[in-house]
Every structure is written in structure tokens, then in C-alpha cells.
Amino acid sequence: RPPPGPAHGPVAEPPRLGESRIDAAHMGERLGLYVIIVLGEGVIQIIDAASERDGWDGPLAATGLGAFGLLAAICTLSLLYGTNGIPRLRKGALAPRLAMLLHAVMTGFLVALATALGSAVAHVDDVLPKGQHWLLCGAMAGYFAAGLVAALPLADRSDRIWLLGWALPCLAVSVALAPLGVGLPAWATIWILVALVCWQIAYDPGRPGEGQPGRRRFRRATPRTA
Secondary structure, X not given: OOOOXXXXXXXXXXXXXXXXXXXXXXXXXHHHHHHHHHHHHHHHHHHHHHHOOOOOOHHHHHHHHHHHHHHHHHHHHHHHOEEOOEEOXXXXXXXXXXXXXXXXXXXXXXXXXXXXXXXXXXXXXXXXXXXXXXXXXXXXXXXXXXXXXXXXXXXXXXXXXXHHHHHHHXXXXXXXXXXXXXXXXXXXXXXXXXXXXXXXXXXXXXXXXXXXXXXXXXXXXXXXXX
16 A cells, blocks of 8 residues: 655646547558448348349349449449548548548448349349339439548639539439439449449549649549559
């Protein structure tokens, strides 16, 4: 037992709380891997639904290939053309807390997408149930919106037109597809969504600050390695 201290000793200062240092590169790698895991869950849902079928036919092949293509396109857009698994997010543009929050929201939409794709493969002979169709379109609309939220506030004024041209068509079509495409077969809905993601891959406004302000051109993006 330690001896008692002085009756009127100095009062100890409360501990100071501070934010610990975060390795941004390591965090980006882990968040990107988590996106791959979530997309892998979508692959499992597709395979599990297809395994319940007695045989392969045209609608099943079109739906399955479209679903795989959609997941592959999302993986390309999120990991090669973004940071932390978020499309169009520049490295170091957001504080770690905000980046992780946006990542959590975006992966939530991808989880919903995985569920909807499994349902789409299970209903290849008919149209998707209305709830699953809305879930599929809503998940993609949320994914596109997350990319826009990540890029637009941090872009220069001259680059915002590029970003709006990159994101708004996909966001608008996916939102409109929910009520207008209820009667479409599942494979048609999926391939429309594949085309939207491919639009974002093919049409890249470039990194903010690149090029001459006001000069508009289409070009394919250079995948980012960082």
C-alpha cells in the first residue's frame, strides 16, 4: 500500500483525448477489400439462385451474365477509378471519419444490390416482384449518388460540369427505371444498369484541376494505382 500523499497536493490534470494517427494507405486498402467482399456476396447470391434451376436457357444466361457483368463493372469503377472503394473520391480529399461514413453508406447499397441480383436470377421466367425491382434500381441509384456526393463538393468549379455529366445521367435513369421499368424482364433491367456503370467508366471528367477550364472532351480514364 503506497503512503498517503500530501493533504493539499496538486490536482492531476485529466487525460487529453486526441485522434490517433491513421495510415491512409492501409485504410484505403482495407476499405477496398471490404468492397470486394460485399461484391463477392453478390456472386454467391447469383450462383445460389442459379443452382436452383433445372437447366440453363436464354433468359437465365442473359440474367446471370448481366448480373456478373454488373458486379465486375462496379468493382472496376470503385477500385480502379476511386479511393477507399468509393468511385471518383480523390486520395486524401476527405477526413478518415467522413471517408469511412461514406464508405459504409455505399456498401450498404451494394449489400441491397446483392440481394436484388439473387432475386433477379430466381425470377428469370417472369418480371421481378415490384419490391425487388425497386430495390435493384434504388440500390444502384444510391451507389451513383454516393459517388456524386464524394466528388462534387471537393471539385473545382470548372470541373463540376464534368462531374454532373458523369453522374446525373446514371442517377436519373436508375431512378426513372424504378417506376417505368416494372414490366421489364429481369435481364433487361440488369443490362440497362450495366450500361449505366459502363458509361461512368468510359466517360471520365478527369481529375479536378486537369486540363483547361471550360474545355470539354470525352476520353477514357487512366486507372489509378494509388
